[in-house]
Amino acid sequence: MKPTATLATAARVLRQILHDPRTIALLVVVPSLLIGLMAWLFDTTPVFAQVGPAMLALFPFIVMFLVTSISTLRERRSGTLERLLTLPLRRLDIILGYALAFGVAAIVQAGVAVGFAIYVCGLDVEGSLWLLLGVAVLDAILGTTLGLLASAFARTEFQVVQFMPALVFPQVLLGGVFLPRDQLPDVLRSISDWLPLSHAIDALNAIARGTEDIGGDLLIVAAFALGAVLLGALTLRRRTP
Amino acid sequence: MVNSQAAVLIEDLRVRRDKHEVLHGIDLRVPPGAVVGVLGPSGGGKSTLLRAIVGVQIVQSGRVDVLGLPAGSAALRSRVAYMTQGTSVYDDLTVRQNLAYFRAILGVARSEVDRVIEATDLGDVADSLVETLSGGQRSRVSLAGALLGSPELLVLDEPTVGLDPVLRGELWRLFRTLAAGGVTLLVSSHVMDEAARCDRLLLLREGEILADDTPAGLLESTGGVDTEDAFLRLIERATTDVRGVS
Numbered sequence: 165m166k167p168t169a170t171l172a173t174a175a176r177v178l179r180q181i182l183h184d185p186r187t188i189a190l191l192v193v194v195p196s197l198l199i200g201l202m203a204w205l206f207d208t209t210p211v212f213a214q215v216g217p218a219m220l221a222l223f224p225f226i227v228m229f230l231v232t233s234i235s236t237l238r239e240r241r242s243g244t245l246e247r248l249l250t251l252p253l254r255r256l257d258i259i260l261g262y263a264l265a266f267g268v269a270a271i272v273q274a275g276v277a278v279g280f281a282i283y284v285c286g287l288d289v290e291g292s293l294w295l296l297l298g299v300a301v302l303d304a305i306l307g308t309t310l311g312l313l314a315s316a317f318a319r320t321e322f323q324v325v326q327f328m329p330a331l332v333f334p335q336v337l338l339g340g341v342f343l344p345r346d347q348l349p350d351v352l353r354s355i356s357d358w359l360p361l362s363h364a365i366d367a368l369n370a371i372a373r374g375t376e377d378i379g380g381d382l383l384i385v386a387a388f389a390l391g392a393v394l395l396g397a398l399t400l401r402r403r404t405p
Numbered sequence: 406m407v408n409s410q411a412a413v414l415i416e417d418l419r420v421r422r423d424k425h426e427v428l429h430g431i432d433l434r435v436p437p438g439a440v441v442g443v444l445g446p447s448g449g450g451k452s453t454l455l456r457a458i459v460g461v462q463i464v465q466s467g468r469v470d471v472l473g474l475p476a477g478s479a480a481l482r483s484r485v486a487y488m489t490q491g492t493s494v495y496d497d498l499t500v501r502q503n504l505a506y507f508r509a510i511l512g513v514a515r516s517e518v519d520r521v522i523e524a525t526d527l528g529d530v531a532d533s534l535v536e537t538l539s540g541g542q543r544s545r546v547s548l549a550g551a552l553l554g555s556p557e558l559l560v561l562d563e564p565t566v567g568l569d570p571v572l573r574g575e576l577w578r579l580f581r582t583l584a585a586g587g588v589t590l591l592v593s594s595h596v597m598d599e600a601a602r603c604d605r606l607l608l609l610r611e612g613e614i615l616a617d618d619t620p621a622g623l624l625e626s627t628g629g630v631d632t633e634d635a636f637l638r639l640i641e642r643a644t645t646d647v648r649g650v651s
């Protein structure tokens with residue numbers, strides 16, 4: 165490992181994000197706005213109390229997936245990736261640099277979203293707020309790392325968007341937002357057990373209810389994030405056709 | 406090692422891109438400390454050859470050794486510098502931020518950033534975003550990135566495209582100074598008057614080497630009045646040869 169190359173890459177990516185107000189807005193403001201919209205929508209019903217925690221997983225995950233995959237794709241298309249791959253840095257330095265930069269963005273995003281959900285939308289949380297924040301960050305990092313991996317298999321922005329129905333929507337549908345996971349048909353239930361977003365949502369729901377036995381769920385989410393980073397580094401080829 | 410004197414040694418290099426063979430068995434030997442011009446018609450395979458030398462091109466077969474090591478070896482990454490065709494820099498960063506990033510990866514002295522900014526005459530725009538620069542300025546940022554540190558081999562794909570004659574002259578003087586210090590340079594170009602400033606010229610056409618000679622040798626063997634004329638004669642000769650066979 166060469167920590168300076170990883171850190172230099174993370175700093176460079178953060179600098180690029182800071183240059184673009186739209187990306188900042190998408191990362192920091194949009195998830196909170198969507199959560200606010202949900203709260204408003206279900207204002208006269210008890211629904212928001214049930215799905216609110218899941219929203220803290222859903223919107224940051226989707227936004228992070230999109231922003232990360234498109235910015236790494238831009239790197240590939242602009243030729244800068246080709247240049248980087250001729251320089252003395254490891255492929256993992258590039259991937260970790262991106263994961264780190266968007267990890268920092270994820271902390272800001274999750275902080276704003278959690279604060280907004282609780283203090284503005286009135287979401288009730290029995291358990292630890294810090295734990296809730298930590299899981300929300302981890303979930304956003306999961307979106308980042310899956311986005312990194314997806315961009316390796318895409319050549320255009322359009323292809324990245326095609327990954328949404330393949331990788332993201334099934335996780336949303338089966339994650340327990342529309343129907344609690346224990347009420348799903350058996351087959352769908354077992355599939356949803358294998359999807360990392362389900363476990364992020366389970367963990368957030370558990371914290372909101374005050375039961376904090378979420379070690380297993382966190383381990384699964386972290387394993388997926390780590391696996392995506394390693395696979396992302398492996399699929400990054402120095403030689404191209 | 407027998408061939409350790411050659412900066413680049415290529416034997417029977419074949420490359421396919423997208424189902425078509427675009428380099429058909431190239432043999433090449435580049436002596437160290439030489440400035441080699443890679444010239445030829447568009448689509449002739451210049452960029453593909455340079456990509457194979459820096460080790461980013463998937464090759465079909467053949468051997469490519471750079472500074473005594475197989476092209477693309479990890480040990481070569483701080484010894485070989487590459488400027489891609491088309492500017493591979495970050496549009497949403499300033500000139501200085503771009504170069505500072507490449508410098509950090511190379512792990513060379515911080516003062517290198519100022520040195521290459523000066524060498525490429527970018528002082529006035531050093532703190533401007535790259536997306537606000539002109540095409541020629543942008544390509545100089547890309548070139549500046551390749552000049553960082555002290556690479557032993559510089560592979561430059563059309564470094565002077567879009568530059569005025571004064572700036573081109575300055576850059577070629579810089580290339581000559583580097584070569585005098587023992588650096589080997591491979592420079593592709595479309596501008597024929599640059600050919601005269603090279604130690605050797607390589608003419609690539611349709612994936613084959615039509616000529617590999619000194620500028621003087623080329624004029625002599627073709628009877629051309631200048632390099633442009635010499636190349637036109639060579640290309641014409643090659644075309645009629647093909648017609649004669651078929």
Ligand SMILES: Nc1ncnc2c1ncn2[C@@H]1O[C@H](COP(=O)(O)OP(=O)(O)OP(=O)(O)O)[C@@H](O)[C@H]1O
Nearest residue numbers: 405422423427446447448449450451452453454490
């Ligand atoms: N990314 C690619 N995928 C498939 N084929 C390619 C690709 N890039 C180039 N080629 C093909 O390879 C051949 C050689 O291209 P190359 O870019 O090496 O030419 P060149 O001499 O650098 O041309 P130019 O002077 O226009 O830059 C061309 O026939 C081109 O069609």
Ligand SMILES: [Mg+2]
Nearest residue numbers: 451452453490
């Ligand atoms: Mg080219």
